[in-house]
Amino acid sequence: MGRWEPGAGGRLREAALNLYLERGFDQTMVNDIAERAGVTARTFFRYFGDKREVLFDxxxxxxxxxxxxxxxxxxxxxxxxxxxxxxxxxxxxxxxxxxxxxxxxxxxxxxxxxxxxxxxxxxxxxxxxxxxxxxxxxxxxxxxxxxxxxxxxxxxxxxxxxxxxxxxxxxxxxxxxxxxxxxxxxxx
Amino acid sequence: MGRWEPGAGGRLREAALNLYLERGFDQTMVNDIAERAGVTARTFFRYFGDKREVLFDxxxxxxxxxxxxxxxxxxxxxxxxxxxxxxxxxxxxxxxxxxxxxxxxxxxxxxxxxxxxxxxxxxxxxxxxxxxxxxxxxxxxxxxxxxxxxxxxxxxxxxxxxxxxxxxxxxxxxxxxxxxxxxxxxxx
Incomplete structure (x- = not known):
C-alpha cells in the first residue's frame, strides 16, 4: 500500500507533514500547504477543517x-x-x-x-x-x-x-x- | 488534620475553590478570591502565581x-x-x-x-x-x-x-x- 491516499487529499497530507517538519507547525499556513500540493486553499478545506485536522483526522x-x-x-x-x-x-x-x-x-x-x-x-x-x-x-x-x-x-x-x-x-x-x-x- | 493549611494560604485556597464551584473557574478573578479570603490581591500573589496554580501547586x-x-x-x-x-x-x-x-x-x-x-x-x-x-x-x-x-x-x-x-x-x-x-x- 502506498503511503499517501490517492488524489488531492493525499497530496495535501504529504505537503502538510513535510512543511510542518521543515518550518514548524505554527509557521505553516493553509495557503503554503495548498501551494505545495498544487491546489487552492478552497480545495484544502474540502478535505480538512483546519491545518490541525491533517494530524488528527x-x-x-x-x-x-x-x-x-x-x-x-x-x-x-x-x-x-x-x-x-x-x-x-x-x-x-x-x-x-x-x-x-x-x-x-x-x-x-x-x-x-x-x-x-x-x-x-x-x-x-x-x-x-x-x-x-x-x-x-x-x-x-x-x-x-x-x-x-x-x-x-x-x-x-x-x-x-x-x-x-x-x-x-x-x-x-x-x-x-x-x-x-x-x-x-x-x-x- | 484540618482541611485547609493555616493562615492566609489556606484561606485563599478555600475561597478560590468555593468561588470556582459557585461561579465557574473562568468567571472568578484573583480580586474576588482575595476579597473572599479577607486579604489583598498582593497577598494572593505571595502564595500563588495565578488562579490556576491554586489547583495545581x-x-x-x-x-x-x-x-x-x-x-x-x-x-x-x-x-x-x-x-x-x-x-x-x-x-x-x-x-x-x-x-x-x-x-x-x-x-x-x-x-x-x-x-x-x-x-x-x-x-x-x-x-x-x-x-x-x-x-x-x-x-x-x-x-x-x-x-x-x-x-x-x-x-x-x-x-x-x-x-x-x-x-x-x-x-x-x-x-x-x-x-x-x-x-x-x-x-x-
Missing part, C-alpha cells in the same frame, strides 16, 4: 474500527481479550505506514498545543473503550481498569514501534507489550 | 515525594513494587482530604483547559516515574511499561476514591486497583 476511524472489533469479539473473551481486539484494530488502521506515523509523531512532539491535543484524544479513546467494555457486560470498575491498562499498553507499544531501528509491526509491538505486562504483574 | 510536592519513595525502596523490589511505593507516597501526600480532592476534581472536570492541564501533569508524572525506574536499574522498555501501568492504576484508583459513597482510603483504593490488575492479567 484518523481518530474517528480508529475509534469506530476498534469499537467494532470489541463488539465483534467472542462472547467468551475476557476484559483484556476485548481490549486486545480493540488495539489490534487500531494497529490494522494505522499500522501500515510507520514512516507516516513517525513524521506525524515528530511534528506533534515539537509543539505543546499538539501534544495536549494528542493527550486529549488518547483520554477520549480510553473513555470510549471503557464504555464499549461496559456495553459488553464488563463491570464498571473492571471496564475502567481494563481500558486504562489497554491505553498504557498502547502508548508503550506505539512509542516502541515508532522508535524501533529495525523491522517491527505495530500489532507485534502491542502483543509484546501485553506479554510484558503479564510478566510484570506475575513477578510482583 | 501540589504537583511538585507529589512528584518529589513519590520519587523519593521509589529511590528508597528495597533493592529487591520489582518494577511494579517500585511503582507501588511511588503511588503510596502520592496517597500519603494528597490522600488525607477527600473533600478537598472532590472539590478540585469537580472544578477541573467542568473546564476543558483545566482538564488538559491535568492530563499534561499526569503525563509528566508518568515520564518522571519511568526515569526514576531507569535510575533504579530497570530496563528501558520495562520502565516505560511499568510507569504507564502505574499511571493507569492510579487514574482508576483516584476516580474510585473521589467517587466512593462510603469510607475509602486512597491508599486502599490503589491497593485494590493493583490487585484487580493482577486478576485481569492472570485471567487472560
Amino acid at each position: 484518523a481518530a474517528a476511524e480508529v475509534e469506530e474500527k476498534s469499537l467494532a472489533a470489541l463488539e465483534g469479539a467472542p462472547a467468551t473473551a475476557s476484559a483484556l481479550d476485548l481490549v486486545a481486539a480493540a488495539l489490534e484494530a487500531v494497529a490494522d488502521t494505522i499500522g501500515h505506514d510507520r514512516e507516516l506515523a513517525r513524521m506525524r509523531q515528530t511534528v506533534i512532539m515539537a509543539n505543546a498545543d499538539l501534544r495536549e491535543r494528542e493527550l486529549i484524544k488518547l483520554a477520549q479513546m480510553t473513555a470510549a473503550l471503557a464504555d464499549g467494555l461496559r456495553r459488553r457486560g464488563i463491570g464498571d470498575a473492571e471496564a475502567d481498569l481494563a481500558a486504562e491498562t489497554g491505553s498504557a499498553v498502547y502508548r508503550v507499544a506505539f512509542r516502541r514501534w515508532v522508535d524501533a531501528a529495525g523491522d517491527l509491526d505495530l500489532r507485534e509491538a502491542i502483543d509484546q507489550s501485553f506479554a510484558q505486562l503479564r510478566t510484570l504483574t506475575a513477578a510482583d | 501540589a504537583a511538585a510536592e507529589v512528584e518529589e515525594k513519590s520519587l523519593a519513595a521509589l529511590e528508597g525502596a528495597p533493592a529487591t523490589a520489582s518494577a511494579l513494587d517500585l511503582v507501588a511505593a511511588a503511588l503510596e507516597a502520592v496517597a500519603d501526600t494528597i490522600g488525607h482530604d477527600r473533600e478537598l480532592a472532590r472539590m478540585r476534581q469537580t472544578v477541573i472536570m467542568a473546564n476543558a483547559d483545566l482538564r488538559e492541564r491535568e492530563l499534561i501533569k499526569l503525563a509528566q508524572m508518568t515520564a518522571a516515574l519511568a526515569d526514576g525506574l531507569r535510575r533504579r536499574g530497570i530496563g528501558d522498555a520495562e520502565a516505560d511499561l511499568a510507569a504507564e501501568t502505574g499511571s493507569a492504576v492510579y487514574r482508576v484508583a483516584f476516580r474510585r476514591w473521589v467517587d466512593a459513597a462510603g469510607d475509602l482510603d486512597l491508599r486502599e483504593a490503589i491497593d485494590q486497583s493493583f490487585a484487580q490488575l493482577r486478576t485481569l492479567t492472570a485471567a487472560d
Whole structure:
C-alpha cells in the first residue's frame, strides 16, 4: 500500500507533514500547504477543517474500527481479550505506514498545543473503550481498569514501534507489550 | 488534620475553590478570591502565581515525594513494587482530604483547559516515574511499561476514591486497583 491516499487529499497530507517538519507547525499556513500540493486553499478545506485536522483526522476511524472489533469479539473473551481486539484494530488502521506515523509523531512532539491535543484524544479513546467494555457486560470498575491498562499498553507499544531501528509491526509491538505486562504483574 | 493549611494560604485556597464551584473557574478573578479570603490581591500573589496554580501547586510536592519513595525502596523490589511505593507516597501526600480532592476534581472536570492541564501533569508524572525506574536499574522498555501501568492504576484508583459513597482510603483504593490488575492479567 502506498503511503499517501490517492488524489488531492493525499497530496495535501504529504505537503502538510513535510512543511510542518521543515518550518514548524505554527509557521505553516493553509495557503503554503495548498501551494505545495498544487491546489487552492478552497480545495484544502474540502478535505480538512483546519491545518490541525491533517494530524488528527484518523481518530474517528480508529475509534469506530476498534469499537467494532470489541463488539465483534467472542462472547467468551475476557476484559483484556476485548481490549486486545480493540488495539489490534487500531494497529490494522494505522499500522501500515510507520514512516507516516513517525513524521506525524515528530511534528506533534515539537509543539505543546499538539501534544495536549494528542493527550486529549488518547483520554477520549480510553473513555470510549471503557464504555464499549461496559456495553459488553464488563463491570464498571473492571471496564475502567481494563481500558486504562489497554491505553498504557498502547502508548508503550506505539512509542516502541515508532522508535524501533529495525523491522517491527505495530500489532507485534502491542502483543509484546501485553506479554510484558503479564510478566510484570506475575513477578510482583 | 484540618482541611485547609493555616493562615492566609489556606484561606485563599478555600475561597478560590468555593468561588470556582459557585461561579465557574473562568468567571472568578484573583480580586474576588482575595476579597473572599479577607486579604489583598498582593497577598494572593505571595502564595500563588495565578488562579490556576491554586489547583495545581501540589504537583511538585507529589512528584518529589513519590520519587523519593521509589529511590528508597528495597533493592529487591520489582518494577511494579517500585511503582507501588511511588503511588503510596502520592496517597500519603494528597490522600488525607477527600473533600478537598472532590472539590478540585469537580472544578477541573467542568473546564476543558483545566482538564488538559491535568492530563499534561499526569503525563509528566508518568515520564518522571519511568526515569526514576531507569535510575533504579530497570530496563528501558520495562520502565516505560511499568510507569504507564502505574499511571493507569492510579487514574482508576483516584476516580474510585473521589467517587466512593462510603469510607475509602486512597491508599486502599490503589491497593485494590493493583490487585484487580493482577486478576485481569492472570485471567487472560
